[in-house]
Amino acid sequence: MIWLDTLVQGVLLGGLYALFAAGLSLVFGIMRLVNLAHGDLIVLAAYVILGICSATGMNPFIAATLALPVMFVFGWLLQTHLFNRVLGEDILPPLLVTFGLSVVTQNLLLEFFSADSRKLAMGAVEAQSVTLGPFTLGLIPLATLGSAFAVIFALNQLFYRTALGRAFRATSDDRVTVQLMGIYPQKVFAIATGIALMVATLAALYLGARANFDPTIGPARLLYAFEAVIIGGLGSLWGTLAGGLVIGVAQAFGAAINPEWQILAGHLAFVAVLLVRPRGLFPRAND
C-alpha cells in the first residue's frame, strides 16, 4: 500500500512537472525553439503573482488571473522584439539569446527581490486534503494535476479544433509556404510564446504554492521541463504530460527508497526512457 501511495504522490508531483513542460513543448513544437530561459520565466511569473498579492492583498489564485494577461503580453513582446530577430536556419543564435535571457532574468530578479526565498501564501487550502479510499491527497497537488490535464486538453483543442491551431501546425510544418496562405510566421510565433507564458504562469502559481522559490531556481525547473518534453516526444502535448508524470513518479519512488535519491531517480528515468525509445514515448509522425 505504501508503494501505491508513493505512485499516487508521484503522479501528483508529475502534474507540476507537466505544467513546467507544457509551455516549453508548445514553443518547441511550433517554432523549434529551445527556450533556455523557460525556467526563469516561470520564476518571473511567480514573482509577478507575488507582486500582485503583496500590492493588493489578493489570494494568489485571483492574482494569477491578473498575471495571465500580463505574461501573455510579455511573451508576445519577447517573441516580437527578441526571439523573432534570431530565429532562422541556424539553431545556435536563438539558443544563445535564450541563455542570455536566462542570465539577465535571474540577475534582475536578484536585484529587485534579493536572494531570499519566497512562497505564495495560499491560506487554509495549503493544509487541506481529501481522502479517497486509502489515499490522502493534498488539495493543492490535486489542483496542480487537474490544471495540468486541463491545460494539455485545452492546448490540444486549440491545436486541432481552431483556425489558430491550424496556423500553428502549418507554420511548424513550413514557415515559407504558410506565408502564401496569408499568415505571418512571426505573428504566429508571438501568439504561441504569449500562450506559453500563460501556461508558465499557471506553473508558477503551483510552484509558489507548493514550495519556496528564489531567483536562482529557474534552471532546475527548466531541466525537469526539458526532460518531460523529451520523454514525451518533442512537440507532443499529451506526451509532455506523460513525461511529467514519469519524472514525478520516478522522483517519488527514488525519495521513498532514499530521500537523497529523489532528483537522481528522475534523471535516471529520463535516461532509461531514451535508451528504450530514443524519440520519446509519443514522437510526432512528421518530425
Next chain:
Amino acid sequence: MSEGEPLLAVEALTAHYGDFQALFGVDLHLDPGGCVAIIGANGAGKTTLMRTIAGILRAGAGRVLLDGAEIQRLAAPEVLRHGVAMVPEGRKLFPSLSVEENLLIGAHERKGDGRWNLETIYDLFPILRERRRNPGTALSGGQQQMVAIGRALMSNPRVLLCDEISLGLAPVVIRDIYAAVPRIRESGTAIVVVEQDIGQALKIADYVYCMMEGRVTLSGRPSDLSREAIHDAYFGVSHDLA
C-alpha cells in the same frame, strides 16, 4: 498583348539570389479572366518569376502591378490579401494537416463569402471529398496537386499562379487537373501557369511566354507560335510574334 488594362502587369522585373541575378527585366501581362503560360527549360527563371510576383522572393528593379497598384514590395501575405494566390512547385502541402484542413488554411485570411469554398472545391475535385479526413501528404501526387490548387482557390483569388502543376504526374492525371482550368477561369480567376509540357501550355493558354536564363525570349498567342520558333527560344533565339 491586349488593348484593355491588364489585371496583372510585370514590367522590367529583376530578382536576385544573393549575388546571382535570376531575372533580367521580365515583362508579362495577364488580362482579367485570362490564362497565360510560361514555358522554358529548367533554370530558365520561371519559378523565380512566380515567387517574386507572389512576394516570397524580394523583387529587385521593375514593377508588379495588380489593377494598376504596385505590389512588388509587399510581403507574401499582403500579396495574397490583394488577390494573388500561388500553387507552389512540389505542392508543399502541410503534413500535419488533413486534406480538409489544408483546404481551410487557404481561407485563413479570407473575409466574407466568395465563389470558392469547401463545397465548390469538392465539386471541382470530387475525390477530395472522399479523402478529406486523410493527411494531405498521404494522397497520390495528383490528388495532392488537387489539394494544392483547391487550397489556393480557397482565398478566392483574382490571380492564380500555378507553378509546375503537372510535374511528376501521369498523363491521365495531368488531363484531369487541367480539366479544372476552364471552370476556374469561369469563376473570374485569371491564371498564370508555369509549364514544361509545351503541348499542354499551348492548349490551355491565351498567351505564352518562353523564358531562358532569366529573360523572356519569345512571347505570343499559341496560334502564332511555330514549333520552330519555340524550339529556337529554348536555345536563345528570340522571335516576338505578338
